[in-house]
Amino acid sequence: MDDTNPLALEEQVCFALAVASRSVIASYRTVLEPLGLTHPQYLTMLALWEHGTLSVKALGELLHLEPATVSPLVKRLEQAELVTRTRSSTDERQIEVALTATGRALRRNALKVPTTMLARFGMTVDDLRATNAVLHRIIDAAEAVPA
Numbered sequence: 001m002d003d004t005n006p007l008a009l010e011e012q013v014c015f016a017l018a019v020a021s022r023s024v025i026a027s028y029r030t031v032l033e034p035l036g037l038t039h040p041q042y043l044t045m046l047a048l049w050e051h052g053t054l055s056v057k058a059l060g061e062l063l064h065l066e067p068a069t070v071s072p073l074v075k076r077l078e079q080a081e082l083v084t085r086t087r088s089s090t091d092e093r094q095i096e097v098a099l100t101a102t103g104r105a106l107r108r109n110a111l112k113v114p115t116t117m118l119a120r121f122g123m124t125v126d127d128l129r130a131t132n133a134v135l136h137r138i139i140d141a142a143e144a145v146p147a
Contacts, residue, residue, distance in 0.1 A: 013138070024121075031116050035109055036080060042110070044073055048083065049107050053098040055088065064139075071095075082106060 009015055025039045032042050047062045048054065054062070060070040074097050077083045082103035088094035118128060 017138075027120055028113075028117065031113055031120075035106060035113075040073055041077055042113070044070070044077060045082065045103065045106065045110070048097065048099050048103070049110075053096050055094045055096055056085075057094065059097055077103070 004011060028039050028042070032039060035042070037045065043063055044059065047059055051058075051062070056067050056070050056074060059065075059074070060067045063070065065073075074083060074085060074095075077097075078085055081100055084098050084100055085095050086098070088096050118125070123131070
């Protein structure tokens with residue numbers, strides 16, 4: 001019989017994820033500062049480097065954020081001259097976000113971020129893949145639960 005307290009703080013996946021999230025994001029700060037990016041801006045740039053020009057709506061879907069959250073993020077990246085925002089030629093209600101030459105060039109400097117973070121966390125690529133697989137299963141399960 002398992003005598004673990006089901007209400008013990010250390011037994012809660014929500015607690016572990018919250019602490020891990022805060023700790024991981026904080027540890028990215030010093031690595032991203034030389035790039036001039038915050039963690040949310042870095043995630044936005046990752047999406048644009050991978051997918052190219054995206055609508056604010058599509059960017060929000062990729063980042064699992066509401067468009068109202070994405071818009072100010074993109075605006076700050078535009079002020080930093082990393083992206084441009086333009087109305088879609090096919091649907092003027094849509095705003096398209098595209099990388100500038102400066103934004104595309106920043107990718108070269110960002111290439112060191114993943115390996116730096118793996119080293120900081122003492123993880124291998126296999127560790128990262130296994131961790132990501134578990135986290136994505138949790139995300140998928142949580143998103144499948146009706147609100």
